Structures are given as structure tokens and as C-alpha cells.
Amino acid sequence: MPGIARTGAHPAETSTNCAAHRLTGDGLAPWTLQSLRSPMDPRTQLHARLGTLDAEDAAGAHAQATVELDQQAVGRLSRMDALQNQAMAQAQARMRxxxxxxxxxxxxxxxxxxxxxxxxxxxxxxxxxxxxDPTIPRCLDCTRG
Structure with a gap:
């Protein structure tokens, strides 16, 4: 079966922070909204998004590191905050x-x-x-069940 050509934007032009994974009011991720605006073939768009994900992983690597539990270096509330930040960074890595x-x-x-x-x-x-979303594998009828 032949592939379907479509348009899309360069995902690397969009935000590379965690907000890139949040949904907008209409249920679309921000980088997918950008993809509706300028032409790009799906393969190029998908590879660009992979590059963006790699950059986000590199930027968030430090936040996923083991939290130091040295009582002298960090207070109890700061350690709890660091553990919460670590958990959020790990969840974002799982989403990526x-x-x-x-x-x-x-x-x-x-x-x-x-x-x-x-x-x-x-x-x-x-x-x-x-x-x-160029990664959609199913039609709307099959998605609905």
C-alpha cells in the first residue's frame, strides 16, 4: 500500500521543555499544532522529533540522577523537593x-x-x-472501538 504524503512543522522549532508533552485545550500536543502550519514530509518530521526527544533527555539527565541524602548538605524539605523533582523527571523520561x-x-x-x-x-x-499526530496508527472508527 502506498504511503500518504502530509504536511508538518519541524518539531525542533517548538518548545523543548516538559510543556511539549502537555496537551492543549483541544487535546493536541503543542508540537502537533505546529505541524498543521508548515509543510514537511512525515519521515523528516518524525526524525526531527526524535532529535528533540534526545535533546530533552540530555537536558533532563541531571534531574533524574540519584538524590543525595546527606543531612549536612540539604535539609529535610529540600531533599523531599529534590525527590519529587526526580520522580517528575523520571516520569517525563518515560513519556518521551x-x-x-x-x-x-x-x-x-x-x-x-x-x-x-x-x-x-x-x-x-x-x-x-x-x-x-504523524504517529497515529489507527483510523477514528477503530480507535473508538
């Missing part, structure tokens, strides 16, 4: 890894000429869904 897996699956579908087709029923995935 899940997104990375979705991207690799979409790239495999592109390689197999199955991109743009529902993985369940084989029907074309709606272009608007692919424009909003």
Missing part, C-alpha cells in the same frame, strides 16, 4: 520513551509502505489525524 516507540513504529510503517493506513482494518487514516 513511549513517544519514541510510537515514532519508531510510524517510521517502520513508512518503510513498509503502510503509513497512513489503519493497523487494524487497513482503511486510510484520516489526513487530519495524521496532520495532528
Amino acid at each position: 520513551n513511549a513517544e519514541r516507540q510510537r515514532i519508531h513504529a510510524a517510521l517502520k510503517r513508512l518503510d513498509d509502505d503502510e503509513y497512513g493506513y489503519c493497523t487494524d482494518c487497513g482503511e486510510p487514516v484520516e489526513a487530519k489525524r495524521l496532520m495532528a
Whole structure:
């Protein structure tokens, strides 16, 4: 099956902080909203997003490190705050890894000429869904169940 060409923006142009994973009021991640505005093929967009995820991982590596429990260096409340920050950084890393897996699956579908087709029923995935998120594997009917 041939792939479907679509448009998208360079995800690296969007915010590389944790807000990139938060949803907007209409349920889309901010980098997907940007993808609706300028043309780029899905493979280029997916690879650019992988680069952004790698940069976010590098930036957040320190926050995921083991928290020092030295009573002299840090007070009890500061240690609790550091532990909470560490837990949040680890959760964000897990979300980036899940997104990375979705991207690799979409790239495999592109390689197999199955991109743009529902993985369940084989029907074309709606272009608007692919424009909003190029990693979407299923059509709206199959997603709804």
C-alpha cells in the first residue's frame, strides 16, 4: 500500500521543555499544532522529533540522577523537593520513551509502505489525524472501538 504524503512543522522549532508533552485545550500536543502550519514530509518530521526527544533527555539527565541524602548538605524539605523533582523527571523520561516507540513504529510503517493506513482494518487514516499526530496508527472508527 502506498504511503500518504502530509504536511508538518519541524518539531525542533517548538518548545523543548516538559510543556511539549502537555496537551492543549483541544487535546493536541503543542508540537502537533505546529505541524498543521508548515509543510514537511512525515519521515523528516518524525526524525526531527526524535532529535528533540534526545535533546530533552540530555537536558533532563541531571534531574533524574540519584538524590543525595546527606543531612549536612540539604535539609529535610529540600531533599523531599529534590525527590519529587526526580520522580517528575523520571516520569517525563518515560513519556518521551513511549513517544519514541510510537515514532519508531510510524517510521517502520513508512518503510513498509503502510503509513497512513489503519493497523487494524487497513482503511486510510484520516489526513487530519495524521496532520495532528504523524504517529497515529489507527483510523477514528477503530480507535473508538
